Amino acid sequence: MPGFEAAFGGWPVPALATTYEGGDPALLERLVQLVDLLEIAPDTIVGSERGQYILRPEVLDEYASVSSRVGLIAHGIGLSIGSFDQWNHDYLRLLDELFARFDLQWHSEHLACTVVAGESLGTMLSMPRTQEALDLVSRRVELLQKLYPVPFLLEHVIQLLPDAPAEFTPAGFLNAITSRTGCGLVLDVYNLECDAHNQGLHIPAFLDELNLAAVVEMHLAGGVQYEGFQLDIHSSITRESTVTLACEIVRRAPNLRAVTFEYLKEAVGLLGHDAICGELQRLRQTVLRQAVLQ
Amino acid sequence: MTQLELQQRGVLNLLKCRGTPPGDPWLRLVEGSRELAMLRKIAIWWRTFQIEAQCRQTSRLLKRLGSFEALVTDYFNRNATSPFIEELSRSFLRSLEKHNDPVVRAVSQLEYAALNAQARLPEASEILWDRHPDLVCRAIESGAELPPAEPDCLYRLRISGSQPFTLTCTRESTFEVS
Numbered sequence: 456m457p458g459f460e461a462a463f464g465g466w467p468v469p470a471l472a473t474t475y476e477g478g479d480p481a482l483l484e485r486l487v488q489l490v491d492l493l494e495i496a497p498d499t500i501v502g503s504e505r506g507q508y509i510l511r512p513e514v515l516d517e518y519a520s521v522s523s524r525v526g527l528i529a530h531g532i533g534l535s536i537g538s539f540d541q542w543n544h545d546y547l548r549l550l551d552e553l554f555a556r557f558d559l560q561w562h563s564e565h566l567a568c569t570v571v572a573g574e575s576l577g578t579m580l581s582m583p584r585t586q587e588a589l590d591l592v593s594r595r596v597e598l599l600q601k602l603y604p605v606p607f608l609l610e611h612v613i614q615l616l617p618d619a620p621a622e623f624t625p626a627g628f629l630n631a632i633t634s635r636t637g638c639g640l641v642l643d644v645y646n647l648e649c650d651a652h653n654q655g656l657h658i659p660a661f662l663d664e665l666n667l668a669a670v671v672e673m674h675l676a677g678g679v680q681y682e683g684f685q686l687d688i689h690s691s692i693t694r695e696s697t698v699t700l701a702c703e704i705v706r707r708a709p710n711l712r713a714v715t716f717e718y719l720k721e722a723v724g725l726l727g728h729d730a731i732c733g734e735l736q737r738l739r740q741t742v743l744r745q746a747v748l749q
Numbered sequence: 750m751t752q753l754e755l756q757q758r759g760v761l762n763l764l765k766c767r768g769t770p771p772g773d774p775w776l777r778l779v780e781g782s783r784e785l786a787m788l789r790k791i792a793i794w795w796r797t798f799q800i801e802a803q804c805r806q807t808s809r810l811l812k813r814l815g816s817f818e819a820l821v822t823d824y825f826n827r828n829a830t831s832p833f834i835e836e837l838s839r840s841f842l843r844s845l846e847k848h849n850d851p852v853v854r855a856v857s858q859l860e861y862a863a864l865n866a867q868a869r870l871p872e873a874s875e876i877l878w879d880r881h882p883d884l885v886c887r888a889i890e891s892g893a894e895l896p897p898a899e900p901d902c903l904y905r906l907r908i909s910g911s912q913p914f915t916l917t918c919t920r921e922s923t924f925e926v927s
């Protein structure tokens with residue numbers, strides 16, 4: 456089982472990463488000059504051929520064209536690792552295809568359920584923090600670790616629905632998964648702010664309790680407020696409060712290997728290439744600099 | 750049934766506005782919550798967004814008719830929607846097969862055939878129009894008035910089921926002498 460500490464020992468400063476979903480070569484060229492890693496979300500580059508889901512070859516070719524200049528990581532959306540019955544086998548086939556084509560440094564998924572009894576929810580449901588959910592997710596994480604030769608990370612998702620009866624605290628649940636399986640975490644700083652706004656999560660207490668040594672990747676994004684909710688629709692640059700919190704986490708997470716700026720492909724037109732690139736430069740100078748200053 | 754199954758099936762039913770009212774205390778709390786209403790809005794918003802991007806002509810036409818959002822919501826509630834955009838789009842277009850507006854039926858079938866062609870799915874089809882197909886598509890694209898239905902005639906648009914995909918259209922008279 457590839458543990459995250461063994462796999463990453465020796466990287467002094469976290470890498471800067473961002474998402475890219477294809478079809479915008481001018482943006483890609485600018486991104487590879489600014490980042491160290493590109494994050495691929497296999498679900499977002501799916502096409503089909505003769506009734507089979509495949510990764511769109513023209514997008515894979517785009518990643519291949521820059522793979523000598525940047526590293527690649529995968530971030531899934533639709534595995535549904537927390538479904539009571541079974542996870543999404545179609546997603547694993549996509550992941551197989553991606554691994555067959557590229558050397559990925561690690562891959563990650565959301566700690567969530569997106570499919571129930573074979574039916575897509577159309578959204579992500581956070582997991583109840585129970586022993587039952589812990590056992591289920593841990594079993595599947597261990598299977599993923601056997602299936603793929605690189606570290607696997609889990610990302611906590613925002614919780615919108617009222618809290619279900621729980622046997623663990625939010626940080627305690629993540630600690631239980633990482634200590635049982637050795638998997639790493641993607642800590643999404645904006646998601647924490649959403650949970651603070653929507654659920655009253657106390658972020659300082661959460662961070663004090665969380666085993667920050669398990670955090671391998673950090674996500675940064677900006678979103679929207681709608682009808683009193685803070686939503687994880689990644690349509691803007693990072694707020695100042697998110698950057699400040701990210702700087703604190705960088706100083707406290709000893710195994711952090713990447714800071715990833717996430718934005719939706721659909722928001723590119725709204726944001727513009729300049730704003731995305733400017734944001735990456737800002738994050739390198741602020742968040743990543745914290746690691747250098749230590 | 751485990752607690753996890755009960756909760757996940759329960760949320761699916763609540764999201765899709767189906768099933769009997771839940772007995773589980775947490776699901777009952779979720780049922781009337783503003784959080785559930787928001788989760789449902791987000792799920793439908795994403796489907797709307799994806800369908801709009803993939804089925805441009807059909808969604809423009811339905812928006813013009815003022816029924817787009819209601820149809821996507823109805824489709825979401827009644828169907829096991831695919832997480833993959835292409836399959837979702839094809840399935841949504843198929844759901845319009847029996848729409849009572851002949852232009853909606855024809856445009857959605859044409860777009861369905863176009864998606865199949867893109868995905869190299871060989872499926873021959875024949876679409877009947879009550880007015881000139883090209884003029885309909887141009888009007889949707891430009892935002893101009895739709896051409897009126899042409900009495901006593903129909904247009905039969907045939908799409909080949911093998912590559913190269915070809916379209917042939919014939920105008921036929923339906924006028925009957927009594």
Ligand SMILES: [Fe+2]
Binds near residue numbers: 530565
């Ligand atoms: Fe994510």
Ligand SMILES: [Fe+2]
Binds near residue numbers: 610643674717
């Ligand atoms: Fe994230």
